Structures are given as structure tokens and as C-alpha cells.
Amino acid sequence: MAALQTAVVSLFPELIETALSIGITGRTVRDGRLACRTYNPRDYADDARQTVDDRPFGGGPGMVMTVGPLRRAVYAARTALPVDAPAIFLTPQGERFDQRIAAELAGLPAFVLVAARYEGVDERFIATEVERELSIGDYVLAGGELPALVVLDAVARLLPGALGNPESITAESHVDGLLDWPHYTRPEVETRPEAEQRVPAVLLSGDHGAVATWRRQQALARTWQRRPDLLLDRHLTAADRALLAECIDEHT
Numbered sequence: 001m002a003a004l005q006t007a008v009v010s011l012f013p014e015l016i017e018t019a020l021s022i023g024i025t026g027r028t029v030r031d032g033r034l035a036c037r038t039y040n041p042r043d044y045a046d047d048a049r050q051t052v053d054d055r056p057f058g059g060g061p062g063m064v065m066t067v068g069p070l071r072r073a074v075y076a077a078r079t080a081l082p083v084d085a086p087a088i089f090l091t092p093q094g095e096r097f098d099q100r101i102a103a104e105l106a107g108l109p110a111f112v113l114v115a116a117r118y119e120g121v122d123e124r125f126i127a128t129e130v131e132r133e134l135s136i137g138d139y140v141l142a143g144g145e146l147p148a149l150v151v152l153d154a155v156a157r158l159l160p161g162a163l164g165n166p167e168s169i170t171a172e173s174h175v176d177g178l179l180d181w182p183h184y185t186r187p188e189v190e191t192r193p194e195a196e197q198r199v200p201a202v203l204l205s206g207d208h209g210a211v212a213t214w215r216r217q218q219a220l221a222r223t224w225q226r227r228p229d230l231l232l233d234r235h236l237t238a239a240d241r242a243l244l245a246e247c248i249d250e251h252t
């Protein structure tokens with residue numbers, strides 16, 4: 001499997017590189033399944049002071065990143081990639097990033113992420129160089145670096161071989177549009193001064209069918225309680241509806 005080729009355009013490349021050297025993402029990079037190069041717009045400025053921003057036309061606070069250094073950095077990133085790569089700009093104005101988009105990006109051969117400071121980027125850069133705009137949620141961060149890392153983290157763990165156990169991708173939260181079920185490990189009984197905490201008996205039963213049904217029911221019930229909006233978007237099988245009805249009855 002060829003590595004997913006990525007590039008990040010950012011004024012803080014060390015932040016990107018450090019984060020990508022750690023944990024599962026770090027292993028994905030070391031194993032050659034994910035490649036990521038960084039491009040600092042400052043290196044593509046055309047003056048001795050390496051200017052990358054200027055005051056906004058029309059007035060107002062804050063600075064706006066100029067088109068030139070960003071465009072040249074994206075161009076350099078694209079030229080170094082073996083295939084045509086879309087440029088994805090991280091912005092609160094973008095389409096909301098989710099597991100579906102993560103899976104879509106994990107299936108591409110290459111992409112370029114553009115992280116800018118939030119105050120603003122000259123719109124002409126976005127109009128000409130950017131194929132897609134993504135937001136990681138309805139809040140405003142100071143820059144696009146953390147959003148770019150969120151995207152890379154979510155994508156990296158979907159690459160083949162990124163996890164020890166491939167089942168853990170399909171079996172978990174959001175992949176199936178549902179929240180995750182609760183997990184337990186040893187000891188069977190946690191002794192606290194107030195009360196004992198026991199692992200649900202079904203998980204100790206050795207009955208794989210019963211365990212699977214319990215987990216499915218827990219996932220459905222949690223989604224119904226915590227994120228009912230997720231259930232509106234998906235089709236539930238008759239079996240799922242029956243499992244959910246059982247616990248809704250218990251709660252009402």
C-alpha cells in the first residue's frame with residue numbers, strides 16, 4: 001500500500017511535525033503509511049522581512065494573510081506531490097468535518113492542508129487555490145494548525161494497518177453513525193468505600209451473541225440519550241428498533 005501523501009502549509013511547522021511524531025499518528029508516519037511535509041509561507045515571502053500579512057482594506061482590527069506567500073507555498077507543496085492533490089483550507093466557514101469526510105480523505109492518494117491564522121486570509125487565495133473548506137466545529141480557534149492536526153489524526157487511524165486490530169475501526173463510535181458502547185476490563189469488581197462497581201454480567205457470560213446484542217443496545221441507547229440528532233439521519237433495522245424500544249420503555 002502506497003503512503004498517503006500529505007502536506008501542511010503553516011506558519012508553525014514545528015507544531016505540526018511534533019504532533020505527527022507521537023502516538024498512533026507517529027507510528028503511521030514511521031511505518032511509511034502516511035507522509036507529511038510542511039511548508040512555511042514565510043519561506044515564500046518576497047521581501048527581506050518575510051512578510052506574510054498586511055492591514056485589511058476597508059479598515060478594522062487584525063491582519064490579513066496576503067495571497068503571494070500562501071499561493072507559492074501551496075504551489076511548492078503540490079509540485080512535490082506525485083499526483084494532483086486538492087488543497088483543503090481549515091476555517092470555521094467550512095463544511096463540518098466528520099467521520100465520513102475522514103474516510104473520504106483516507107481514500108485519496110494525496111491532499112494539502114492549509115492552516116492560516118483565523119483573523120483572515122485574502123479571499124482571492126481561497127477563490128483560486130482552494131478546492132475545499134473544512135471546519136472542525138462551531139468555535140473559533142486562533143489558527144488552523146490544531147484543526148489540520150485533527151483532520152490528520154482522524155485520517156491516519158483509518159489507513160490500512162494503522163491499528164493493531166482492524167476490527168476496532170469498524171466497531172467503534174461514529175463509524176456506524178452511533179456512539180460507542182461502554183467498555184470494561186479487569187478487575188471484575190471495583191471496590192469503593194460507598195459501593196462495589198461490577199462489570200455487567202453479560203460481558204462475563206462467554207455468550208458472544210448476547211455480548212454483541214448488549215453492545216448494540218448500549219450504543220443505540222446512548223445515541224438516543226446523548227445525540228438523538230444522529231438517529232434522525234440514519235435508517236434503523238427492525239432489530240435495532242426493537243433493541244432501542246426495549247430501553248426506551250425502561251426509561252419512560
Ligand code: ADE
Pocket residue numbers: 090091092118134135136137138139140141142143144147
Ligand atoms: N480555524 C479557526 N477555527 C477553526 C475551526 N473551528 N475549524 C477549522 N479551522 C479553524
